[in-house]
Amino acid sequence: MSTSAPAGKLKLRVADIKAAAVPLVKAQKDYHFEHPRGLTLRISRAGRRSFYVLARMRGGKMIRQKIGDYPTITPEQAKIRALDLLAKISVGEDPTEERRVLRGSETFSTVFEQFIKNKRSKRGAPLSARTQADYRDVFTRNCPSIANKRLPEISSDDISRIYHNVGKRSAAQANKTRAMLSSVFAWAVMSKKVGVNPVAAVGKAFVEESRDRFMSGEELRRFFAALNTINPDLRDFFLICLFTGVRRSNVQAMAWCDIDVDAAIWRISNTKNGTPQNVTLSPECLAVLSGLEERAINQWQNELAKIGDDAKVQRSPYVFPGTGKTGHLVEPKKSWATLLKNAELHDLRIHDLRRTLGSWQAMTGASLSIIGKSLNQKSIDATKIYARLNLDPVRQSVQTATDAMLFAAGIK
Numbered sequence: 324m325s326t327s328a329p330a331g332k333l334k335l336r337v338a339d340i341k342a343a344a345v346p347l348v349k350a351q352k353d354y355h356f357e358h359p360r361g362l363t364l365r366i367s368r369a370g371r372r373s374f375y376v377l378a379r380m381r382g383g384k385m386i387r388q389k390i391g392d393y394p395t396i397t398p399e400q401a402k403i404r405a406l407d408l409l410a411k412i413s414v415g416e417d418p419t420e421e422r423r424v425l426r427g428s429e430t431f432s433t434v435f436e437q438f439i440k441n442k443r444s445k446r447g448a449p450l451s452a453r454t455q456a457d458y459r460d461v462f463t464r465n466c467p468s469i470a471n472k473r474l475p476e477i478s479s480d481d482i483s484r485i486y487h488n489v490g491k492r493s494a495a496q497a498n499k500t501r502a503m504l505s506s507v508f509a510w511a512v513m514s515k516k517v518g519v520n521p522v523a524a525v526g527k528a529f530v531e532e533s534r535d536r537f538m539s540g541e542e543l544r545r546f547f548a549a550l551n552t553i554n555p556d557l558r559d560f561f562l563i564c565l566f567t568g569v570r571r572s573n574v575q576a577m578a579w580c581d582i583d584v585d586a587a588i589w590r591i592s593n594t595k596n597g598t599p600q601n602v603t604l605s606p607e608c609l610a611v612l613s614g615l616e617e618r619a620i621n622q623w624q625n626e627l628a629k630i631g632d633d634a635k636v637q638r639s640p641y642v643f644p645g646t647g648k649t650g651h652l653v654e655p656k657k658s659w660a661t662l663l664k665n666a667e668l669h670d671l672r673i674h675d676l677r678r679t680l681g682s683w684q685a686m687t688g689a690s691l692s693i694i695g696k697s698l699n700q701k702s703i704d705a706t707k708i709y710a711r712l713n714l715d716p717v718r719q720s721v722q723t724a725t726d727a728m729l730f731a732a733g734i735k
Contacts, residue, residue: 343364351366452648468484
């Protein structure tokens, strides 16, 4: 039996590919393979050999799709890719259209920057400076493998690999990475940059342990003793974090116009969970704010005396002014590290000041709903209860916890 291919056709083997003649007159010549039908070899006058698929779609459109150059692509690889393309063509998919769309698609890094710049909350607010910094950190650390991939090329397998690789180091970081990627792709879908969100197919696999760190009475004593070793404004920043239990980002952006001294209330309109918050201010907290305001006025008057032009010297609207883009304090890392060192405190984060107030509220008899109200924490079950509460029991609970903390610290 003859093993030769039909006339004019090649067998898909190295010998036939190498033996195919180079065109002498035309710029290129096509040779068809016996199998799979539709796989062709194009040889240029310069001798380059390339694999193509040539097939007709339903409706008559002729498709010519390059697979790759020989020997970079082996005959076996060419066969596998050809069969895949031919299968798509047989059901009406146009691979040339897919490539056209892909060529016009943006890379993940490009879309990520657009997301950072243009993402808005339901209330129309842009991403905060801290959130942007957090997202950039996650992107840089955990997503280099997809940074230069075009969006349609990124599969759920790519996302799963990133998620589980990060999860080997930290469950919290893995979930944070997954959440960031999901947000970027959800925005990209909404912006018509990609059809599907590949993160949706990657389930949450890592359970984070809830952090329950708060300061004991002895730790509070050392904490208060060490406060006088740092900058007075940052000392007062940490005190307000402790006395109010408010998230650090909101304390950083605290504005004088939002504080009602007579009512002892601080109104926060832009919170993490989207619910405006009325924060009760204890006498101790009001005393801290009074000291801050007095220092701010003195500083403003001193600058005014030097320059002599009140149009050039404006008081900052923020309780904790900053020199950066935001106009307010952004990152008190150094002072926090100094405070922890001087107080001999370990594994304590600024957010644990918020947890400390809540814990001392619980230890002095406050209910979970009162604690949730004072910390502006949302839960499906407790939301209706919170809506019916006024601030009186919250104020009493915060004051009781504050008194207990100060007593434990040896201050009261």
